[in-house]
Amino acid sequence: MQKKLIAIVVIAIVAVAAILVGWQLTQTPSPEARAIKIGLVACYEKAEGQDMDRAAKMAVQEINDAGGVWVEEWNTKVDIELVIVDTEDDSMGKSVGPVTRAVLEDGVDILIGGYTSSGTLANQVVAIDNRVPYIITGASSSLVTRRGPQGNYGGLAEDNQLRIEDEEGMSYMFHYCTTTADYSKTVVKFFAETMKPLLDSTYGFDSSRDLRLAILYRDDAFGKGVLADSKAIIASENLPIDVVVERSYPATATNFQTDLSVVKDAKPDAVYVVDFIAGTAEIIKQGQRDVGLNTVYIAVECCEDPQFYTLLGEYGKGQLLESKFAPYAGPPFYLSAIDTYVTDYQEKYNTLPGMMGADTYDAFYIAKAAIEDAGTVDKAAVRDALESTSIDQMLIITETGKIGFSTGVNYHEIAPVTFVEQLVWNEAAGECRAVIVYPDSAPGIDPLKQADFALPEGYEPGSP
Amino acid sequence: MSGIIETLLWGVANGCIYILLATGLNIIFGVMKLVNFAHGQLLMIGAYVAFTASTAFGLNLYLSILVAMAAMALVGVGLERLTFRRVLGTDKLNEIFVSLGLIYVFENAAVLLWGNKLKQIPNPLQGGGLFLDEVLIGYDRLLAIFIVVIILAALFILLKKTKIGLAMRATSQRSETSMLMGVNIEKVYIFTFALGAALAGAAGALYGILSPFYPGIGALPTIKAFAIIMLGGLGSIPGAVIGGLLYGIAENTAVYFLGGIWQDAIAFALLIIVLVIKPTGLFGEKGE
Numbered sequence: 098m099q100k101k102l103i104a105i106v107v108i109a110i111v112a113v114a115a116i117l118v119g120w121q122l123t124q125t126p127s128p129e130a131r132a133i134k135i136g137l138v139a140c141y142e143k144a145e146g147q148d149m150d151r152a153a154k155m156a157v158q159e160i161n162d163a164g165g166v167w168v169e170e171w172n173t174k175v176d177i178e179l180v181i182v183d184t185e186d187d188s189m190g191k192s193v194g195p196v197t198r199a200v201l202e203d204g205v206d207i208l209i210g211g212y213t214s215s216g217t218l219a220n221q222v223v224a225i226d227n228r229v230p231y232i233i234t235g236a237s238s239s240l241v242t243r244r245g246p247q248g249n250y251g252g253l254a255e256d257n258q259l260r261i262e263d264e265e266g267m268s269y270m271f272h273y274c275t276t277t278a279d280y281s282k283t284v285v286k287f288f289a290e291t292m293k294p295l296l297d298s299t300y301g302f303d304s305s306r307d308l309r310l311a312i313l314y315r316d317d318a319f320g321k322g323v324l325a326d327s328k329a330i331i332a333s334e335n336l337p338i339d340v341v342v343e344r345s346y347p348a349t350a351t352n353f354q355t356d357l358s359v360v361k362d363a364k365p366d367a368v369y370v371v372d373f374i375a376g377t378a379e380i381i382k383q384g385q386r387d388v389g390l391n392t393v394y395i396a397v398e399c400c401e402d403p404q405f406y407t408l409l410g411e412y413g414k415g416q417l418l419e420s421k422f423a424p425y426a427g428p429p430f431y432l433s434a435i436d437t438y439v440t441d442y443q444e445k446y447n448t449l450p451g452m453m454g455a456d457t458y459d460a461f462y463i464a465k466a467a468i469e470d471a472g473t474v475d476k477a478a479v480r481d482a483l484e485s486t487s488i489d490q491m492l493i494i495t496e497t498g499k500i501g502f503s504t505g506v507n508y509h510e511i512a513p514v515t516f517v518e519q520l521v522w523n524e525a526a527g528e529c530r531a532v533i534v535y536p537d538s539a540p541g542i543d544p545l546k547q548a549d550f551a552l553p554e555g556y557e558p559g560s561p
Numbered sequence: 562m563s564g565i566i567e568t569l570l571w572g573v574a575n576g577c578i579y580i581l582l583a584t585g586l587n588i589i590f591g592v593m594k595l596v597n598f599a600h601g602q603l604l605m606i607g608a609y610v611a612f613t614a615s616t617a618f619g620l621n622l623y624l625s626i627l628v629a630m631a632a633m634a635l636v637g638v639g640l641e642r643l644t645f646r647r648v649l650g651t652d653k654l655n656e657i658f659v660s661l662g663l664i665y666v667f668e669n670a671a672v673l674l675w676g677n678k679l680k681q682i683p684n685p686l687q688g689g690g691l692f693l694d695e696v697l698i699g700y701d702r703l704l705a706i707f708i709v710v711i712i713l714a715a716l717f718i719l720l721k722k723t724k725i726g727l728a729m730r731a732t733s734q735r736s737e738t739s740m741l742m743g744v745n746i747e748k749v750y751i752f753t754f755a756l757g758a759a760l761a762g763a764a765g766a767l768y769g770i771l772s773p774f775y776p777g778i779g780a781l782p783t784i785k786a787f788a789i790i791m792l793g794g795l796g797s798i799p800g801a802v803i804g805g806l807l808y809g810i811a812e813n814t815a816v817y818f819l820g821g822i823w824q825d826a827i828a829f830a831l832l833i834i835v836l837v838i839k840p841t842g843l844f845g846e847k848g849e
Contacts, residue, residue: 359564
């Protein structure tokens with residue numbers, strides 16, 4: 098009897114030991130475990146790229162400090178290693194080489210970033226060819242995800258060299274950014290719904306008079322995209338807007354007086370400026386200062402950056418900025434996540450964050466979630482996980498309050514909410530600050546609007 | 562209509578900057594037979610020097626032009642002594658590659674010293690101007706034109722009425738004969754390079770007053786300055802003046818009528834047309 102008892106105890110001990118050993122073995126991190134390499138594709142020469150870099154470093158530090166990214170197949174959490182992919186000024190010629198190096202030599206698991214549409218359209222081909230998931234947080238041209246069969250080639254003609262036939266490769270592209278269509282819609286709707294009625298009532302214009310809009314844009318994919326989308330939306334929605342002049346200029350231009358003179362001759366009610374920070378600020382300054390074009394200028398969201406406010410100085414008074422992230426319109430902000438982000442960013446870098454960094458910051462968390470969902474860093478599995486992303490919105494407001502990528506013709510895009518801010522002079526700061534003037538609300542955020550739009554001091558309307 | 566008048570005025574103001582740059586390049590080429598592709602970078606450094614003089618040291622904006630000229634003259638002396646002197650008279654390719662190398666040296670030095678963000682020299686006259694009907698004639702542009710006229714007048718006196726001017730003219734025509742006549746060619750070369758660099762410095766300061774600038778702005782003005790001296794005629798200062806004005810006006814009117822993307826194409830088309838009709842340029846002479 099005693100022998101039997103001893104045998105049972107021994108067997109039990111052996112069984113428990115075996116289970117413990119087995120459990121222990123399953124808990125041992127795989128020898129293959131390593132840091133996850135995420136390449137940040139950013140133009141470090143420019144303020145936007147530097148903002149992206151700061152935001153990326155902040156996200157990586159937060160994720161790593163919290164233990165890292167859980168990778169199921171490795172049975173462990175691993176850190177993220179940030180790989181700098183410096184595209185300098187992000188011109189087409191300079192952006193491909195660094196991405197190639199990151200993919201082929203550094204062996205990045207995921208790419209995040211991209212800045213100009215033209216630079217990204219060029220460098221993304223490396224990721225397409227090598228099947229590397231790329232969360233594009235800049236480049237507002239919808240072609241970055243629509244240029245393949247899934248996006249119906251973005252409407253490109255058959256002989257257009259931008260078309261990508263590689264359907265599998267294109268499935269690795271994800272666009273976490275507003276497209277030119279997204280923000281053009283906000284801009285033209287603002288003019289039709291808010292500015293036109295104000296002009297009519299202020300100047301006694303007949304309600305049948307269309308708002309006279311000038312569009313001044315860079316001669317590149319970004320500028321042309323905004324022009325085409327704005328005109329298409331005005332036409333399709335039959336908005337009371339007349340595009341009285343459209344002017345393009347080389348992306349390298351720093352003098353815009355002559356183009357602005359042409360715009361002035363067309364007597365517009367407002368000027369839609371499609372450029373990045375430095376170019377937009379110069380146009381707004383030169384327009385008022387050198388040409389005497391005292392109108393309403395609206396800038397595009399990529400100008401949501403501390404440098405833009407500094408460059409504009411007093412010339413920013415009363416001017417407009419379309420955006421999807423408003424670090425200058427608070428505190429308090431319309432989302433608590435923005436309060437935290439702005440505070441942490443200021444504490445760490447002693448400056449306010451910009452918009453390009455906000456997309457980048459979110460994208461690192463999207464990548465983390467995708468890898469954890471996939472349970473592996475296998476690129477195809479991560480791509481599948483990215484495609485089924487469903488996490489709460491972070492810094493960028495979305496129409497559903499969730500971050501997810503579409504799979505229709507608007508392939509792998511998000512559904513962001515954008516708004517219009519008006520700049521007001523802040524004596525204490527010695528530069529402008531922003532208030533949201535359009536729309537009244539956003540899904541889950543009511544009110545979003547902080548003040549009514551007012552015509553800038555000295556404003557001169559266009560032809561009656 | 563107001564737009565075209567303003568455009569012409571900007572064309573003249575921009576042309577004045579080209580005149581200074583092209584004249585400096587022309588003098589260096591005329592006297593030393595040296596092709597300096599880094600001449601536009603001297604303009605860029607001149608803009609930064611004037612910027613620093615007026616912002617960091619609070620110097621009067623227009624005095625900062627003189628500072629830029631003096632600083633660039635010193636840079637010119639250094640360049641001539643340390644680089645071009647070593648290769649002058651050897652294979653032409655050596656001169657060209659030295660100047661191409663200097664482009665990168667200057668641009669990288671500017672990024673290190675001043676960063677790569679757009680800058681503009683703060684100008685109290687900015688935004689001020691005469692409104693004639695709807696035409697805004699900026700005081701800063703009028704003053705820039707006036708300053709260029711003064712500089713050109715001083716240059717004319719220097720070349721025509723002084724001993725060094727006579728020596729420069731003699732050297733440009735027959736350097737060996739000048740040497741035999743007792744002209745110190747080395748000193749003439751140093752002075753010539755310093756003068757050309759000072760003119761580029763003045764052009765840079767005016768550029769920085771009228772336009773925003775960054776370390777990469779020098780490349781295109783160099784090419785334009787070469788085109789202007791070919792348009793006006795190699796070695797001809799009146800040619801550089803007329804060529805510069807034509808260039809500035811052509812560029813701006815092209816932007817006005819055809820759009821910004823045509824700016825450079827039209828200006829170079831003008832050069833081709835003139836060279837086809839008159840291969841020696843507007844004021845050039847055969848064999849010059």
